[in-house]
Amino acid sequence: MLIQFKELPQTSRVWIYQSDRKFTEEELPKLKQELAVFLEQWTAHGADLNAGFEIKYDRFIVIGLDQHINAASGCSIDAQVRFIQKLETAYDVSLLDKMNVTYIQNDRLHFKPLADFKKMAKDGAVGKNTTVFNNLVNTIEEYEEHWEVPAIESWHNRFFK
Incomplete structure (x- = not known):
């Protein structure tokens, strides 16, 4: 329903x-x-x-x-x-590919393959405080509180170590 x-x-x-x-x-x-x-x-x-x-x-x-x-x-x-x-x-879109990252930079949404995002993190083009979308949340509560977060607060943090 x-x-x-x-x-x-x-x-x-x-x-x-x-x-x-x-x-x-x-x-x-x-x-x-x-x-x-x-x-x-x-x-x-x-x-x-x-x-x-x-x-x-x-x-x-x-x-x-x-x-x-x-x-x-x-x-x-x-x-x-x-x-x-x-x-x-x-x-004609991709919705199931989990190997991509969407993030906010300069007040705009950007979409990159995970490998590109990882390289950008290494090169300093995105940082720990870059807002990312953590699509791994499981509940509405997590979605509302932990979906749109600084990279350091999501699984993306592994790229900044």
Whole structure:
């Protein structure tokens, strides 16, 4: 069942899919509609899942699930991944590649392959206080508090030692 993302409890599980480019103004309404339809029909072993979504910075798809009602199963997570793969094809974007980094520099979002970001850190082009997006957060609470953080406060800190 689709519910408003803001209404999900802080303990809700989150999945963050980072796009390799911004979605256009023309794409966003259709993308939101497709997400709404998917989440409205998303189930685990036939039981409705209370889920919501938001799109941040026209680049990140964030799906939240209240697991206190019904938890996601392997099959329902597989269905979510298949849906995301369909979005990748439909919008010609990469959403599942975890070997990329998005960060903020000069008030703009930048997207780089992990190897490039690592080199930039070594060369001093990005620093410990560069804001990065930690897409490994697991709950809405972590998403709100630890998603958009200085690199030194995320898994990215390994590049600054």
